[in-house]
Amino acid sequence: MACSLLRQRLSSSSFVPALVETIVSPTHCKKNLNPHLYFWSGIRFISSHCSSAKLNLTDLTCPHTWYPNARRKRRSIFLHVGPTNSGKTYTALKRLETSSSGIYCGPLRLLAWEVAQRLNKANIPCNLITGQERDEINGARHSSLTVEMADVTTEYECAVIDEIQMVGCKTRGFSFTRALLGICSDELHVCGDPAAVPLIQRMLEVTGDVVKVQYYDRLSPLIPLHYSLGSFSNIKTGDCVVTFSRREIYRLKKKVENGGKHLCSVVYGSLPPETRTKQASMFNDETSEFDVLVASDAIGMGLNLNISRIVFSTLRKFDGAYTRDLTIPEVKQIAGRAGRYGSKFPIGEVTCLNAEDLPLLHSSLESSSPDLEQAGLFPTFDLLSLYSRHHSTSNFYLVLEQFLEKAKLSPDYFIADCDHVLKVGAIVDKLPLGLREKYLFCISPVDIDDDISAQGLIQFAENYAKKGLVRLHEIFTPETVVLPKSDGSLKELESIHKVLDLYVWLSFRMEESFPDRELASSQKAICSLLIEEFLERLGWQRGGKASYKRIPLNLQREHLLCNN
Ligand SMILES: Nc1ncnc2c1ncn2[C@@H]1O[C@H](COP(=O)(O)OP(=O)(O)OP(=O)(O)O)[C@@H](O)[C@H]1O
Numbered sequence: 001m002a003c004s005l006l007r008q009r010l011s012s013s014s015f016v017p018a019l020v021e022t023i024v025s026p027t028h029c030k031k032n033l034n035p036h037l038y039f040w041s042g043i044r045f046i047s048s049h050c051s052s053a054k055l056n057l058t059d060l061t062c063p064h065t066w067y068p069n070a071r072r073k074r075r076s077i078f079l080h081v082g083p084t085n086s087g088k089t090y091t092a093l094k095r096l097e098t099s100s101s102g103i104y105c106g107p108l109r110l111l112a113w114e115v116a117q118r119l120n121k122a123n124i125p126c127n128l129i130t131g132q133e134r135d136e137i138n139g140a141r142h143s144s145l146t147v148e149m150a151d152v153t154t155e156y157e158c159a160v161i162d163e164i165q166m167v168g169c170k171t172r173g174f175s176f177t178r179a180l181l182g183i184c185s186d187e188l189h190v191c192g193d194p195a196a197v198p199l200i201q202r203m204l205e206v207t208g209d210v211v212k213v214q215y216y217d218r219l220s221p222l223i224p225l226h227y228s229l230g231s232f233s234n235i236k237t238g239d240c241v242v243t244f245s246r247r248e249i250y251r252l253k254k255k256v257e258n259g260g261k262h263l264c265s266v267v268y269g270s271l272p273p274e275t276r277t278k279q280a281s282m283f284n285d286e287t288s289e290f291d292v293l294v295a296s297d298a299i300g301m302g303l304n305l306n307i308s309r310i311v312f313s314t315l316r317k318f319d320g321a322y323t324r325d326l327t328i329p330e331v332k333q334i335a336g337r338a339g340r341y342g343s344k345f346p347i348g349e350v351t352c353l354n355a356e357d358l359p360l361l362h363s364s365l366e367s368s369s370p371d372l373e374q375a376g377l378f379p380t381f382d383l384l385s386l387y388s389r390h391h392s393t394s395n396f397y398l399v400l401e402q403f404l405e406k407a408k409l410s411p412d413y414f415i416a417d418c419d420h421v422l423k424v425g426a427i428v429d430k431l432p433l434g435l436r437e438k439y440l441f442c443i444s445p446v447d448i449d450d451d452i453s454a455q456g457l458i459q460f461a462e463n464y465a466k467k468g469l470v471r472l473h474e475i476f477t478p479e480t481v482v483l484p485k486s487d488g489s490l491k492e493l494e495s496i497h498k499v500l501d502l503y504v505w506l507s508f509r510m511e512e513s514f515p516d517r518e519l520a521s522s523q524k525a526i527c528s529l530l531i532e533e534f535l536e537r538l539g540w541q542r543g544g545k546a547s548y549k550r551i552p553l554n555l556q557r558e559h560l561l562c563n564n
């Protein structure tokens with residue numbers, strides 16, 4: 001294959017599952033500072049903190065002291081908590097809209113996109129900033145972000161952190177901790193599951209902030225059905241079938257479409273975000289014939305979809321290590337997507353494909369989620385850098401491993417799962433790179449579990465170490481981006497999209513060394529179009545009747561090339 005990424009595969013067995021998107025605050029290289037790339041707290045502050053603590057760098061018992069700007073304020077914090085579909089985010093956004101400046105921090109690019117759209121439509125100029133996107137609007141004093149992009153140095157009147165229960169996530173939780181402790185705003189609106197309240201209150205006890213809790217009730221009913229779906233002939237418009245593997249998603253899509261009555265949109269994690277948005281919009285659009293959704297738990301947070309009924313095809317999920325039952329919060333989050341207030345289907349229903357799963361579904365929906373006990377934490381780059389100097393080593397793996405071994409935490413916190421970071425660290429430690437560059441590659445959103453994606457990272461790091469300059473054409477030829485013909489080539493295209501996405505991410509942090517951002521972005525967009533085209537054609541073949549309005553692919557491609 002022309003693309004050398006595809007030629008030199010790595011064995012995926014040597015890697016651990018990837019972290020998602022930017023797992024810690026993005027940082028920047030000395031050469032090309034970018035005002036939108038935010039840092040953890042300043043090194044000067046850390047140094048003075050450390051000297052007073054007798055250089056005990058690994059003492060992480062007081063993470064609130066890492067954010068001096070926020071500590072200078074007495075923030076008013078509103079916790080909006082309740083079940084799904086209870087208007088928590090709606091209320092917080094209403095306040096954000098009336099503020100003179102502010103940010104929304106969400107867990108997903110799709111949610112950040114939805115909020116930016118909403119504010120711009122309401123004539124409140126709002127930037128969209130994610131790890132791989134900077135959509136800046138003239139005169140904007142508001143920004144909608146993925147939580148990792150939160151700036152903890154700028155002052156705002158109002159900030160919103162959505163889905164705060166993610167603070168307990170083993171890989172991304174520490175970014176929510178950072179946002180909660182570090183955002184410097186007069187008002188901070190925090191939305192999420194009531195199970196997070198006691199932990200959040202304990203975390204904020206030491207900050208001097210004023211905390212108020214507002215409880216919400218669900219706005220429209222969610223009815224757990226006492227009968228299972230049984231057969232796919234019982235699928236109806238507005239149904240969303242939930243399953244947890246990509247292969248199952250395509251199998252179930254085929255099964256539903258083979259019935260000849262429905263066409264399915266699909267939403268799952270490794271689809272490009274813009275494709276997910278498009279698939280979700282097609283499902284939401286009443287004039288489209290894609291009236292059923294087949295999705296993974298990628299739909300599980302905050303999204304407003306016109307779902308009438310959730311059908312769990314299984315209540316078990318492979319979580320990277322083993323297959324386990326869904327937790328109570330997971331069942332509730334996913335089920336809560338049905339019957340969104342104000343949607344075409346205001347009364348939601350939830351059931352399972354198989355009758356034997358119904359007891360677990362019902363008991364999960366009736367139980368309250370267990371309280372969260374701990375929030376994620378990860379040492380700042382500044383701390384790691386000081387530790388490295390103190391121990392005269394720039395071996396990133398060693399620095400991180402030793403630091404974590406010695407780290408002292410308060411009982412409310414746990415150290416983020418950093419197997420993935422260590423794995424990438426072992427690779428980049430073989431290259432002549434500084435600690436900061438190694439750190440950047442380690443925290444990049446590489447899907448190390450994916451051969452092509454991992455190979456992309458290695459080639460980027462090697463070329464950067466050799467020449468300080470990484471041209472996209474050295475590892476990628478646009479001719480490899482073609483319409484997929486099979487599930488295998490679809491997967492390959494998804495992986496190529498991930499490599500291009502990684503290039504864009506690196507280009508925002510090392511602008512001079514990764515100069516082909518525009519090319520990478522336009523190729524990314526073409527990948528998404530081809531994936532969408534494949535998904536639509538798949539629908540056509542199965543149902544044989546779809547007529548969703550769309551621009552022919554060749555015109556879309558020309559349009560993209562003209563605009564880049
Ligand atoms: N007061 C209101 N007036 C009109 N629409 C509302 C109101 N409150 C909520 N909605 C609408 O109801 C839907 C659900 O609200 P929202 O997204 O705020 O729920 P949520 O509690 O944040 O749910 P989740 O936990 O799933 O994120 C949204 O479409 C929102 O626009």
Ligand SMILES: [Mg+2]
Binds near residue numbers: 088089090162191302
């Ligand atoms: Mg919400």
